Amino acid sequence: xxxxxxxxxxxxxxxxxxxxxxxxxxxxxxxxxxxxxxxxxxxxxxxxxxxxxxxxxxxxxxxxxxxxxxxxxxxxxxxxxxxxxxxxxxxxxxxxxxxxxxxxxxxxxxxxxxxxxxxxxxxxxxxxxxxxxxxxxxxxxxxxxxxxxxxxxxxxxxxxxxxxxxxxxxxxxxxxxxxxxxxxxxxxxxxxxxxxxxxxxxxxxxxxxxxxxxxxxxxxxxxxxxx
Amino acid sequence: xxxxxxxxxxxxxxxxxxxxxxxxxxxxxxxxxxxxxxxxxxxxxxxxxxxxxxxxxxxxxxxxxxxxxxxxxxxxx
Numbered sequence: 352x353x354x355x356x357x358x359x360x361x362x363x364x365x366x367x368x369x370x371x372x373x374x375x376x377x378x379x380x381x382x383x384x385x386x387x388x389x390x391x392x393x394x395x396x397x398x399x400x401x402x403x404x405x406x407x408x409x410x411x412x413x414x415x416x417x418x419x420x421x422x423x424x425x426x427x428x429x430x431x432x433x434x435x436x437x438x439x440x441x442x443x444x445x446x447x448x449x450x451x452x453x454x455x456x457x458x459x460x461x462x463x464x465x466x467x468x469x470x471x472x473x474x475x476x477x478x479x480x481x482x483x484x485x486x487x488x489x490x491x492x493x494x495x496x497x498x499x500x501x502x503x504x505x506x507x508x509x510x511x512x513x514x515x516x517x518x519x520x521x522x523x524x525x526x527x528x529x530x531x532x533x534x535x536x537x538x539x540x541x542x543x544x545x546x547x548x549x550x551x552x553x554x555x556x557x558x559x560x561x562x563x564x565x566x567x568x569x570x571x572x573x574x575x576x577x578x
Numbered sequence: 579x580x581x582x583x584x585x586x587x588x589x590x591x592x593x594x595x596x597x598x599x600x601x602x603x604x605x606x607x608x609x610x611x612x613x614x615x616x617x618x619x620x621x622x623x624x625x626x627x628x629x630x631x632x633x634x635x636x637x638x639x640x641x642x643x644x645x646x647x648x649x650x651x652x653x654x655x
Contacts, residue, residue, distance in 0.1 A: 408646055415643060444646070451648045458594045497591070497649060531592070 352377050352577050354394040357422070359384045359413045364399035364435065364554060371554035372396070375570040384416045393577050394431045395422055397438030399490070399552060409452060409493045410440030419445055431475055431577070432546045436491055439538065439548030448541055448548045449506070450498030455491070456531025462490040464563070465529055467514040467537045467551055468521045474544035476513070480572045484521045485514075485565040487551035489529060489537075494550040496532040496539070506539060514538040514549055579627060581636040582655040585645045586617035620644060 354377040358365045365381065372379040372394075382389055389395060403412035413419070419441075426432045426447050434442040442448040455461060469483045498506070506512050515535040517523045523535045538549025556566030587593050593615050600614040622639070626632040633654050640652040 407643070411643065411646070449648075451646055453592065453649065454594050456592065456594060458598055495592070499648070 352394070352574060353390070353392045354379045354396060355382045355389050355392040356380075356396045356398055357382050357384060357389075357418055358398070359400070359402035359416065359441075361402045361404055362398050362400035362437070364437075364552065367552075367554045368396055368398045368435070371557050371566065371570055374557060375567075375574045377574060382418065384413065384418045386418055387421075389418065389421045389425065392425070392430070394433060394573075395425055397422070397432070397434040397441050398554075399436030399438060402437055402441065405493075408440075408444065410437055410442075410444040413437075413441045414444035423447065426541075426546050429543065429545050433476070434546075434548040435552055435554065436489075436494075436550055439550055440493065442546060442548040447546050448539055449502045450496055450533075450539070452491075452493045452550070453495040453497050454493050455495050455529075460490075460492045461494070461529050463488070463529070465489050465537075465551065466517050466519050466521075466527070467549075468517045468523070469514055470512050471510045471540070471544075473510070474513075474540060474547075475576045476540075476544075476547050476569075476573055478572075478576050480568055482565065482568045484517065484519065485551075485553075485568060486519070486556065486563050487553055487565060488555040488562065489551050491530070491550055494530045494532060496536040496550075498533065503533065509542055511540045511542065511544070512536055513540050513547055514551070579624065579629065579632050581622045581624060581632055583620040583622065583636060583640060583644060584617055584653045584655060585620070585640070585650050586653070587615060588649055588651055591649045618644075
């Protein structure tokens with residue numbers, strides 16, 4: 352199973368993602384944003400970080416980089432594209448996912464562990480996942496998801512709201528919404544559910560000695576689903 | 579020629595920076611400040627002399643990069 356992690360100037364979760372993917376069996380390759388094309392892959396990952404220093408809008412410059420054409424082609428042909436944090440922001444800026452990630456409601460960079468609930472399992476990312484409430488890490492200044500009412504309706508109607516912030520029992524409420532995001536949204540799919548963007552970092556949660564290991568459920572399961 | 583563009587948040591879209599600036603101004607005893615909305619300003623020099631053509635080109639730039647039309651509006655000055 353081959354995966355590719357795209358590195359943009361300012362990406363900083365690319366190597367964590369590389370470690371996580373390899374730990375669970377992926378043959379991962381690192382791809383530079385200026386490369387003309389992506390080597391054959393079963394999964395493309397846009398990692399977290401601060402591509403282009405978050406200039407203009409988070410992810411907006413990376414969304415126009417050379418490699419993105421190949422990412423869009425791959426995604427449109429049904430290939431799996433995962434965007435974490437800044438990767439999620441890039442996916443919305445390319446238009447592969449609807450909406451935008453705005454600045455957090457209370458103007459603070461948030462760096463903490465949170466719980467998220469998996470809302471839909473009819474997809475390659477979460478099918479058969481053994482745990483539905485995951486403790487993951489967030490670290491962002493712009494994680495406040497926003498979209499139009501029509502887009503929100505369409506996300507709801509097609510079960511595209513992938514993960515939502517909740518408490519450890521899976522209860523969703525404003526108290527467990529870290530950044531003011533619409534409907535506690537932490538991650539969404541495209542209509543075909545081959546593209547997933549989410550703010551939480553599963554790659555930071557793969558070692559109980561460092562953090563926690565709920566990220567293991569995500570990667571282990573993803574690898575099994577792609578076999 | 580030079581083309582000037584202003585990008586602003588659409589009405590109703592949350593603007594935490596604008597809010598913080600407004601509260602600071604109020605705290606500095608500019609008590610008449612009701613609301614602040616922060617935007618972006620671009621000065622773009624293009625190698626096109628025809629004003630109409632230059633503005634049409636900049637409009638494309640606004641749609642494709644300078645503004646995110648989900649939350650922002652642009653105005654070519």
